Amino acid sequence: MPSLTHHLLLAVLLFGVGVTGVLVRRNALVILMCVELMLNAANLALVAFGRAAGHLDGQAFAFFSMTVAAAEVAVGLALVVLLYRWRGAVDLDGIRLFGSREEEA
Amino acid sequence: MRTWLFILLSLLTLGGALWVVVRRSPVDSALGLLTVMVSLAGHYMLLDAPFLAAVQLIVYGGAVVVLFLFVIMLLNLRRETIQARRLPPGRWRYALPGAAVMVALAGIFRALPLGAGKGEAAVGTVREFGRELFLRWVYPFELTSVLLLAALVGAVALTRHEAGRPAPEEEA
Numbered sequence: 001m002p003s004l005t006h007h008l009l010l011a012v013l014l015f016g017v018g019v020t021g022v023l024v025r026r027n028a029l030v031i032l033m034c035v036e037l038m039l040n041a042a043n044l045a046l047v048a049f050g051r052a053a054g055h056l057d058g059q060a061f062a063f064f065s066m067t068v069a070a071a072e073v074a075v076g077l078a079l080v081v082l083l084y085r086w087r088g089a090v091d092l093d094g095i096r097l098f099g100s101r102e103e104e105a
Numbered sequence: 106m107r108t109w110l111f112i113l114l115s116l117l118t119l120g121g122a123l124w125v126v127v128r129r130s131p132v133d134s135a136l137g138l139l140t141v142m143v144s145l146a147g148h149y150m151l152l153d154a155p156f157l158a159a160v161q162l163i164v165y166g167g168a169v170v171v172l173f174l175f176v177i178m179l180l181n182l183r184r185e186t187i188q189a190r191r192l193p194p195g196r197w198r199y200a201l202p203g204a205a206v207m208v209a210l211a212g213i214f215r216a217l218p219l220g221a222g223k224g225e226a227a228v229g230t231v232r233e234f235g236r237e238l239f240l241r242w243v244y245p246f247e248l249t250s251v252l253l254l255a256a257l258v259g260a261v262a263l264t265r266h267e268a269g270r271p272a273p274e275e276e277a
Contacts, residue, residue: 002111002151004219010115010148012210014122014141020203021126024196029131029177033138036169037122040145043157051152052219056237059154063238066157066164067249071256073169077176078260084180 007048015041028080028090032073039069111151117144135173142166156231 014037021034043062050058084090117140124137142165149158238246 002108005214006111006115007148007152008214009211010118012207012214013119015210016203016207017119017122017126019206020200021122023199023202024126024192026192027131027134029173030125030134033125033134033173036138036165037125037141040141040165044145044148047149047152047154047157051154056234059157059234060237060242062154062157063160064242064245064249066160067252070164070168071252073172074256074260075263077172078263080176081180081264090180 004048004052008045011041011045011048014038014044026091026093028083028092029077031092032076032080035076036069036073039065039072107151110147114144114147114151117141118148131177132174135170135177138173139166139170142170154234156234 018034018037018041021037022031025031025034043065046058046062046065048058050056050061080090083095087095121137121140121144124140125134128134128137142161146158146161146166149155149161
């Protein structure tokens, strides 16, 4: 019977993989996916905590977190599309939004 | 039975997550993400949260992953972009902070006074959850509609072609 500890361990591992992906990868799409992994790890921890505490607040929090994540994906993917229109690629390396234009070239 | 299911689902979750991170093609990453989402729905079932499992499948497994795939297809990334160049050597040293985050979080959770709750009770039939959602959480619930509308309008406003600005294909 998996306990709270087991679910938390899984959530921690999933979150860590997400952090690693965000830091290591360069493709904006994959980085967004890794952010999703981290959000899902948080959701899993919320549901596990809620079950251990014996009430539904954890589930309610996870539910709202899912809604926010859905909105975040929509806007994030719109930004990726914009980035592609602007640069013709979705690699984030070498992009300096707040730097001078000369530095980019 | 539940233990074996948990182990199987956890292996699927972590395997899918690693697949997202290590595969070079974004399509492969999206399929790894799908694996993670579906196996997490299984975890929610194990945690007595059937409603969240359904929402997880519909929102993440359905909408979010399909949206990712849709954007990948829409961007029509050329082969050299899809089969992205190898990561430069030494790039994986950035995995160290990820490992550090894991250790730190595990330490925090270990330090928590867990088990102070009412004990693991089977809560969360869909009926109870709906009651909770529409009584206690009804204002946040209604506010999410505003949030979703804002995201919708924002996404459309961001990606709309501005008049007089050529598409990148024409520039190239």
